[in-house]
Amino acid sequence: MSELDRLRRTFFDECEELLASLQDSVTALAAPDAGGQHAAAVAAAFRAAHSIKGGAGAFGSGILVEVAHLTETVLDAIRSGRMAPSDALVGTLLRAGDALADCVSADRDGVPPPENPPVLAELRRLLGTPADSTPPAAPANTLPDFPVIRADTAPVPPAPPAAPPPRVWTIDFAPNAKALAAGHQPLLVLRALKALGPLQTVCDSSHIPPLDALELTESYLRWTLSLTTDIAPEVVAEPFAFVAPLCPPQITANDGSRIGFDPLGVGSLLTTDSPAPVQEVDPTPLPEPVSPETDPPLDPVRPWAGPQQAASSIRVDVERIDRLVNMVGELVITQAMLAQQAQGLAEDRFPMLFQGLEDLASHTRELQESVMAIRAQPVKSAFARLPRLVRETAQALGKRARLILIGEETEVDKSVVEGLSDPLMHLIRNAIDHGIEPPEERRAAGKPEDGTITVLAEHRSGRIVIQVSDDGAGINLAAIKRKAIEQGLLPRGADPSDDELYELMFHPGFSTVELISNISGRGVGMDVVRANVNALGGRILVRSYKGRGTAFALTLPLTLAVMDGMLLQAGDETYVLPIANILESLQPAADAIHHLVGRGPVLSVRGQYTPMVDLARMFGHRSDPCDPTRALVVLCEAEDGGKVALVVDSLIGQQQVVIKSLERNYGHCEGISAATILGDGRVALILDVAGLRLLAARRHRREGDDPHG
């Protein structure tokens, strides 16, 4: 990729951020101006449009420049009070933002941008300019001293054929008292070097004593020089020709070349040009009767600090980070494999090996956390489009709704943030369409006319929870049941629990006339929302209260790559249970196990009954039921708070596992969230506790009162 291509890419990356900032700011204008945030929003929007325009001339199309220019001009008019931010104006600005985004993506992909987008006319009408006006340039004749040139983006002339890259010479130069006594002046050396090429001069003056202790014949200064030049080494050494016998400088180049000085022939040089055989003559000065105390104090050579370029952040291709994430994933597997191989060894015989393995484990974990932190992003960007969505959807449906966002700064892996956007938008549309009642209905119910939609993000026990709630009418479970029976999803006369009815909403075949409208029924049902969330390793839960509202909670892993798991043995198979789900493990007494009709066996722990699932039997590895009083029971809690007691043969141990999606290759398997590769190379399935619970409940109902479940 050429340098200009890279710059072009940087520009389009910046545009993404600028467009988001523009939209945020314009959206903020739609809210009432409490505390004067309008002024800040207008300024921020202006800067964003202005910056897009600045780079657009070089990297983008004329149409992008023009839309950016007109948008900027309108924002400038608002800023200076010549226009007031009405709803119509905000609408135009949002459409201008969309047009800019369209142009940016067209320019980025190298396809022709939309010709004359309709918003151009709108902007021109606002500004009262004729349709064919171009961005007004300052008339040159009014500005004799500064002729303003609206430069055309002429292609940059091709660079001359590349010469061999210049070397960067690092020179450590510390004159001593002898050199000063002989009349040498470092300034002459420094000036001579400067004539050879760009020179970076760093002077270490830290050894200068206070004035009353200063010895005038002494030399206290030391220089570290960096010279970039393609000139021959002998020429680089020349300025030192006379001073070198007294205080030879250390000269090395970035390609490994060094320049050494012959201590015998004053002024004669011995250079070696290649990095390989270093024929450097010992650079000790002529043996002279110099008393040690007159020698200047020398500290170890400090590495040159490099050019002063403060940078607080760098932009990195996501692909590169992903590669790093994958490599760390592989490293986690290798580390687990080594740990497993070492298990058979006697720890007291190989203490160093075990220490090393322990260190490897902790370093691997730190490395992995650091890599994940690079990808972490506030969920804010997934929330960015929501205010506008709420406004437009409510408007289209004749409803009134306000949006409250909480926890926008909550950080989660970039891929999770990206995957959140679609489900969130669907849930919001759904909430306005089906949740929030029309204003008159709300008034009649004694509620404020404005419905409230709250989107909350927070970290909860190693996962992120995103909750979308509304204060609307709540889900009509009776209607769901009726429709489900009509559509044959439920047998007539069935008595499903509330949970199971909620569950039906996510069924691919399920739809009710009440649930379809032009807004949320765009062919994307709740089943797609759930599939999206499942693909992220997440789960979606519903709670609804009649007349008071509905809440959808998405719980998602913080990262899609690695998690802490407990390895379980069930029959001949090894399973991985996420540590986050484990409450405790126990060996229950026989009287703690009860059999309830239609619910299978349950475990009583401290007065609470928890359904039991025999893992090996559930997945068909074993037909005989396992005796829980002899085996082990792991008490788990799903993200929704539901509990289940897993009956397993034994616990193998705790381990970090790399998550490999099954859904991408096989589709969704109930009770299983993903797979992983163990240290010995075998594949193990990762359990999905909430899924197991539902699976068990269904099976018990089907098997009727089978006492073993």
Add this chain to the structure above:
Amino acid sequence: MSTRVELPALLTPGDAVMLRNSLLAALATSGRIEVDASAVQHLSVQGVQVLLSFVASANATAHPWVLKAPSEDLVAQLESYGLFPQLMTWPVEV
């Protein structure tokens, strides 16, 4: 009351001795020291060391001082010596 020390046009190794004495005497007073640098054309390394040493002493004792009207040659030569960052931290008056 301030003490004024004028830097010579050619700050040679020999002049560095006299400069050191003048600056030591100035540091012995309590007033502000004005180091007039308007005439400087050449700075020997010995002169530079005296200047740096004076700055170190003044800073160590919080003695008020100012570099008056530094000449272009002084600035350019301090830059060549690699002492520009240090110069930028000194109190300067035009």
Add this chain to the structure above:
Amino acid sequence: MPTAHTLAVLVVDDHASIRGLTRHGLSQIGVSDVVEAANGTEALAALGQKRFDLVIADWTMDGMDGLDLLARLRANPIIGRTPFILLTARNDADSVRTAIAAGVNNYIVKPFDVPTLRSKIEAVLGPLA
């Protein structure tokens, strides 16, 4: 006559693409000693470390904008006269007048091409060898 390859130029812009484009343009003219700063604060830090022959700065930046930076630069007794070229997408006459009144040495309107960059620099520093 200044020689391009001995010039040290500070480029200040809050967008990496514009900084890179300016650096690229400067390299076409033969200027290789270029330091980049992403905002006014970074620019002041850079100005305290090294003497620059020229500052090319964006006008619109968060925090300290280009003209604020210019005022801070002009107030410094050592480097106050460093030539300063404003690089901006504002091309209306009022903006140009404001910039001149603030003491910029020249004014480049984005987008710019290499000949423009060269002519503006030469207008400030004299013909480049």
